Amino acid sequence: MNTKLNIAIMAGGNSSEANISMRSATQIAGWLDPQRFNAYKILVKGNTWTLEHPEKGSLPVDKNDFTVNVDGQKLTFHCALIAIHGTPGENGLLQAYFEMLQIPYTTGGVMNAAVTFNKYYCKELVRDTGVHLAKGLLLRRGQTINQQEILSTLGLPIFAKPNESGSSYGVSKVKQVAELLPAIEKAFAEDKTIILEEFIPGREFTCGVFKYSHNQMILPVTEIVPETEFFDYEAKYLSKSKEVTPAPISESLTKAIQEFTSKIYDRLQCHGVVRVDYIVNNDKIYFLEINTVPGMSEASIIPQQVRAMGGNMREFFTLIIDDAMQRSTL
Secondary structure, eight states, X not given: OOOOEEEEXXXXXXXXTHHHHHHHHHHHHHHSOTTTEEEEEEEEETTEEEEEETTTEXXXXXXXTTEEEETTEEEOOSEEEEOOOSTTTSSXXXXXXXXXXXXXXXXXXXXXXXXXXXXXXXXXXXXXXXXXXXXXXXXXXXXXXXXXXXXXXXXXXXXEEESSOSSSXXXXXXXXXXXXXXXXXXXXXXXXXXXXXXXXXXXXXXXXXXXXXXXEEEEEEEEEEESSSSXXXXXXXXXXXXXXXXOSSOHHHHHHHHHHHHHHHHHTTOOSXXXXXXXXXXXXXXXXXXXXXXXXXXTSHXXXXXXXXXXXXXXXXXXXXXXXXXXXXX
């Protein structure tokens, strides 16, 4: 009898990051333990969901019950491993779908995904943890832009970024007044609400965390040293940054960043593995953002952190899937 679990690795999505998600999904499929799991990649693009079958090519997914017809046999899935950055994998839409079908999935729930994807509301919620926050303004598409008010509130430089977007697309660093409106327009091209934030100079750090059935893995801290102006798309995905794990910082700063990461995970009711990004200025730790579906290519930061603490990705993903299965039975 075949007791292996069928795992649907959800990849692609409808954001600018679909290509990165595909890379993550391919890597994850290679990491999953073939003794325990059958890995299937499902490509999501709008309303078209297709299973990339190793022998049969692209097969349509029946979204009524999340099954695939393979030669007249119905293929069902025990767990959905969400590897979609941006919509619909990181903002609550897929989570709601799997909740309705009662299929276990590997991220936080609907509310967790929706709130963490909205940078503005997420910052309001993490305020309680005591972490520092950059001053910011929320703008909605169509509202009158008062440049003077923006500049007097935030000063220069300013970061302009989409409020609900995965990965550093549409982000600009504004150094001069003349750059402000073009930067706002660029951010609005990605989203209907955007955030303007004061620039906090400092060193950039990130820390992963995964909590499961009375255990927790707070991963080592990584320092990100961008070769670009800031940790943008090129720095993240085109190797234009240097990442140092564990970060070359004091034990007390490491511990403080890890403690905030743990608190933020709990405050936002996260599940699965997440990564929290920070800027540190004069030992003040500023929260930047949280990634609830962090990148999982070989070069991504979470795999670096897992390896730095002596773990391996096969065991790590076994734990993540086991956790998702256990939570669905509670």
